[in-house]
Amino acid sequence: MKWDPTRPLIVQNDMSVLFETNHPDYETVRQTLVKFADLVKSPEHLHTYRITPLSLWNAAAGGMRFAEMTVFLQNYAKFGVPTAVLSSMRKYVKRYGLLRMENVGDELYLVSEDTVVLKEICALDSLQSYLHDRRGDRAIAISPAHRGHLKQELTKLGYPVEDAAAYRQGEYVPISLCSDTDHADKPFQLRDYQKQAVDAFERIGDGRSIGSGVLVLPCGAGKTIIGIAAMARCSCATLILTSNVTSVRQWKREIIEKTDLTEDQVGEYSGAVKEVRPITIATYQIMTHRGSKDDQFSHMQLFHEREWGLIIYDEVHLLPAPVFRATADIQATKRLGLTATLIREDGREEDVFSLVGPRRYEMAWKELEAKGWIATVACKEIRVPLSTADRDQYAASGARQQFRIAGENAGKLDVIDHLLKLHAKEQKLIIGQYLDQLERIAAHTGAPLISGEMAHDDREKLYQQFKAGRLPLLIVSKVANFAVDLPDAAVAIQVSGSYGSRQEEAQRLGRILRPKRNGENAAVFYTIISEDTKEQDFALKRQLFLVEQGYQYSISAWTEQIQEGERDEVRAYLS
DNA sequence: CATATTGTAA
DNA sequence: CAATGTACAATATG
Numbered sequence: 063m064k065w066d067p068t069r070p071l072i073v074q075n076d077m078s079v080l081f082e083t084n085h086p087d088y089e090t091v092r093q094t095l096v097k098f099a100d101l102v103k104s105p106e107h108l109h110t111y112r113i114t115p116l117s118l119w120n121a122a123a124g125g126m127r128f129a130e131m132t133v134f135l136q137n138y139a140k141f142g143v144p145t146a147v148l149s150s151m152r153k154y155v156k157r158y159g160l161l162r163m164e165n166v167g168d169e170l171y172l173v174s175e176d177t178v179v180l181k182e183i184c185a186l187d188s189l190q191s192y193l194h195d196r197r198g199d200r201a202i203a204i205s206p207a208h209r210g211h212l213k214q215e216l217t218k219l220g221y222p223v224e225d226a227a228a229y230r231q232g233e234y235v236p237i238s239l240c241s242d243t244d245h246a247d248k249p250f251q252l253r254d255y256q257k258q259a260v261d262a263f264e265r266i267g268d269g270r271s272i273g274s275g276v277l278v279l280p281c282g283a284g285k286t287i288i289g290i291a292a293m294a295r296c297s298c299a300t301l302i303l304t305s306n307v308t309s310v311r312q313w314k315r316e317i318i319e320k321t322d323l324t325e326d327q328v329g330e331y332s333g334a335v336k337e338v339r340p341i342t343i344a345t346y347q348i349m350t351h352r353g354s355k356d357d358q359f360s361h362m363q364l365f366h367e368r369e370w371g372l373i374i375y376d377e378v379h380l381l382p383a384p385v386f387r388a389t390a391d392i393q394a395t396k397r398l399g400l401t402a403t404l405i406r407e408d409g410r411e412e413d414v415f416s417l418v419g420p421r422r423y424e425m426a427w428k429e430l431e432a433k434g435w436i437a438t439v440a441c442k443e444i445r446v447p448l449s450t451a452d453r454d455q456y457a458a459s460g461a462r463q464q465f466r467i468a469g470e471n472a473g474k475l476d477v478i479d480h481l482l483k484l485h486a487k488e489q490k491l492i493i494g495q496y497l498d499q500l501e502r503i504a505a506h507t508g509a510p511l512i513s514g515e516m517a518h519d520d521r522e523k524l525y526q527q528f529k530a531g532r533l534p535l536l537i538v539s540k541v542a543n544f545a546v547d548l549p550d551a552a553v554a555i556q557v558s559g560s561y562g563s564r565q566e567e568a569q570r571l572g573r574i575l576r577p578k579r580n581g582e583n584a585a586v587f588y589t590i591i592s593e594d595t596k597e598q599d600f601a602l603k604r605q606l607f608l609v610e611q612g613y614q615y616s617i618s619a620w621t622e623q624i625q626e627g628e629r630d631e632v633r634a635y636l637s
Numbered sequence: 638c639a640t641a642t643t644g645t646a647a
Numbered sequence: 648c649a650a651t652g653t654a655c656a657a658t659a660t661g
Contacts, residue, residue, distance in 0.1 A: 306652065333654040347653045352647090462648055495649070514651050540650055560648070 071095075071138045073147055078102070079111040079135075083614075087138075092612060093426070094134050097121050101610040105602070106617070109609065113147070115154045116411060119222045120404075122158035123275075123420030131155070158222050163209065165227040170209060172223070173201045179221070189215060210390030210417055217416040225419070229273040229396045232298035232371015235340040238322050239294050250320055252291055253435070255425055256284055260291045262423035263398055273396035274419035276378055278404060280427040280611070281572035282436040285400045286316045289374050292398050293341070294321060298371025301364070302343040303385070305377045306544050307332050310343045313376070317341060331364060338367050350384045362388050375399045378418055379406050379565065386410070389417045402568055403607060427575075428612035436575045437585045441613050443601060445593040446473040446620045456595065468595035469558035470499040475506060477590050477620055481555055482507065482535065485586070488552040489528065492537045493570055495558040500537050503557065509535040525549050543569045550576040555588045559600070564607035571608065593619065 070085035079099055084107060085091070095111060098121035103110035121131070131151060135143045161174050161183075174180045177199040184193060184202065192212040194203040204212060213223045240250055252260070259279065265272040273296075279285055293300050302313055314328050329339030332348060348361050365373075365388055373392070375381055378399030381389075389397070399418040404411055430436045448456060448471055456467045482490065494500045497513055504511040510533070512521050521541075527533040529549045542548055543566055554574045559566060574585040589604075591597045605615050 308652095345653075350647095351654055353655090355647090465648065497650075541652090544652075560650085 065141050067140050069138050069140045071135065072141060073135055073139045073143045075144050075146055077113045077147055077150060079113065081109045081111060083107055083109055089428075089612070091138055096426075096610065097124070097126055097424075098131050101606060104606050104609040113151060115157075115220060115222075116415060118151060118154045119158045119415065120421045122155050123224075124422065124424075128152055128155040154220075157220065159224045161216065161221055161223045163204075163213070163223055163225045163227045168206070170204050170206045170227055171197065171201045172204050172212070175200065183216070183221065186219070188219075206394060207391065209393035213393070213416040214390060214413060217412055222416070225274065225393070226272075227394075230369075230371070230394050232296075232395065233340065233369040234371075235297060235299050235327070237294045237297050239291065240320055240322065252287065253284070255430075256288050256291065259288050259423045259425070260295060263292055264295055265422075272422075273372075274398070275422035276399035276401060276404065276414060276418055276420065278401055278421055278424040280425065280430060280436065280575070281402050281568070282575040283425065283430055285376065285402075286313055287320065289313075289376065289398065289400055290317055290320055292374070293317075293372060296372045296396060299340045299368050300342075300372045300374060301368075301370045302341070302374045302376065303346055303349065303381075304343065305380050306345060306347070307334075308544070308547060309376065310345060313343045331361075338364070340368075342368075346380065346382050346385060349388070350382050359384055359388075365392055370395055372396045372398065375418060377401055378414060379403055381414070381418075383410075386413050386417055393417075402572070403565065405564055405607065407563060407565065426612055434577065434583060437578050437583050439571060439574060439585045439587055439613065441571075441587045441589070441605075441608060441615045443589045443591060443605075443615055443617045444477055444620055445591055445598065445617065446471060446477055447593045448595065449473060461596075464596055466496065468592040468597040469494075470496055471592040473592075473620070474557055474590045475503070478503060478507070478555060478557070481553070481588060485553045486534075488534075489531065489549075490535045490553045490555065491542075491551040491573060492535065492555045492557060493542050493573075494537070494539065494556070495560050497539060499558060500539055504537050507535060507537070509533075509537050511537040511539070512541060513539040514541055522547070542573060548573060550574055550578075551585075552578055553586050553588070555590065557590050558597075559589070559604060564604055567604040568607055 070082040070087060070091055072080040074080065079095065081095065098117055099111040099113045100117045101109060102112050128151065132143065132148060160176055160179060161172060164171050164173050180200065180202065183189060184196065189212070192204055192208040194205065196202055213225065216223050259277045263275055263277060277288060279288065289302070304310055304313060310330055310332055314330060317323055317328050318325060323341060327340050329337030329342045331337060331342050331344035344364060349364065350359060351361060352359055373395055375397065378401045397418050399414065404414065404421065427436070431438050452467055452471060456464055459467060478492065492503060500511050510524055512524060524533065524536065525547060528536050551574050554570065556570060571587055574587060577583055578585065589601060591601045609615065
């Protein structure tokens with residue numbers, strides 16, 4: 063293989079890939095690379111990706127072939143691809159599909175064409191309790207009760223299992239989507255990609271009916287609608303688990319609006335009401351609630367209360383550990399995971415893979431953006447130095463205080479003033495972590511502050527005013543992260559964030575993603591951070607997610623010159 | 638006695 | 648880390 067320094071990738075021996083972001087082919091190369099590699103670091107010019115067993119298995123589950131990956135790497139790698147990397151990749155990619163779970167009637171088997179591997183597995187001590195007797199060279203009988211635990215264990219051992227065993231039908235509930243004719247006033251149709259996503263979950267393409275997996279879609283892509291479409295395809299009793307009550311209500315509203323199901327067929331299972339209906343929507347919280355410290359999870363029986371034919375995990379990246387355990391026991395039920403990101407802060411991506419299912423469909427934000435379904439967002443990071451007094455304090459404080467000092471940096475007020483002036487005509491949102499700081503900003507700008515202690519009614523009133531355009535600026539605390547009813551804005555300014563959570567960054571960005579009516583369909587997301595502090599490091603981590611989605615962060619220091627340049631740049635961008 | 642408010646745990 | 652949302656128990660209110 064000839065060396066070609068104009069190419070953008072460097073493939074290293076440790077399975078990491080360095081990617082030059084200034085390369086003219088950046089966008090096309092990124093699109094293929096993310097299919098089988100995870101982004102781990104994203105400084106300005108050189109991004110680091112890593113090829114992991116899990117990233118390869120997800121790609122393999124999505125039908126990507128080893129050949130496709132190697133040809134791609136060989137075409138774009140400056141110095142060729144180390145043979146060690148190629149052989150590791152081949153090893154891992156080939157492992158997916160090596161083991162399959164199949165059923166003959168009620169009997170469940172682990173089968174493989176590779177008799178040696180199967181023999182090896184039989185010899186493993188940790189698996190003994192799951193495996194029953196051998197059936198010839200190519201199959202082992204297993205107990206259906208262990209279907210999940212076995213998959214989990216084998217994935218950990220490096221042998222992912224392709225689960226091709228049948229799912230039970232569940233209680234039959236006819237569900238159909240309202241067509242255009244039913245609601246002439248509100249025509250409703252699946253968008254192309256929404257249909258593709260549901261098809262991918264069902265594997266319409268190769269005829270096999272597959273009933274588990276995760277769909278990765280950005281917020282604003284209509285995850286609820288895709289879930290509803292999947293329900294309609296399955297036409298069975300469905301349990302929907304989601305992150306909070308607001309989201310429960312939202313699901314319920316949309317289900318009633320978009321299907322022929324009636325109010326009394328859709329139940330809400332939450333702290334306030336506990337209805338178990340053909341379609342039941344519950345929160346993760348209530349599932350994991352226990353009476354006292356060493357009580358059992360009293361609500362887990364909901365999984366068995368009906369003959370569920372489909373379980374939908376909304377925001378699957380938030381799925382709590384006890385629900386994982388329960389999920390391991392219900393592997394015969396179809397499972398659909400919906401999320402904007404497979405990244406979990408606790409690194410349990412592997413469990414999502416083995417217990418909910420592999421990634422079946424992923425759509426990049428950029429792609430939606432290009433088609434005009436969501437707004438085009440420019441991300442800008444502005445660095446502000448600490449005052450001399452603050453810097454002294456910062457140096458003298460412990461790790462926990464440092465973060466707060468950086469976050470509450472008074473110098474940020476000037477930047478806010480500047481940005482507010484710059485975007486005088488647009489609807490603006492200020493998002494922050496510390497209430498003290500937000501209160502100061504509220505006092506300074508005269509805008510209302512929405513925090514956790516504000517009653518929902520009052521929040522609603524402010525939202526209404528904001529939506530109507532009578533209120534140009536709203537200041538919100540962490541409530542912004544999960545509040546579904548928060549209105550959208552054209553400009554978001556993040557003044558402080560928490561421990562580098564990529565999830566948080568995504569949620570916040572989601573706030574301004576909805577298409578704008580103003581024709582331009584453009585929005586700006588500012589992050590203001592203190593220069594040379596811990597905050598800067600964590601901001602970097604938060605960006606990871608966005609860069610992975612194809613956004614380019616632009617970073618600028620807070621000086622007079624840049625203020626001018628920034629203004630022109632933003633003007634040019636918005637016009 | 639039913640509902641509203643406040644407190645608390647994880 | 649700080650702050651939030653949730654579920655439920657305890658208490659107050661009409």
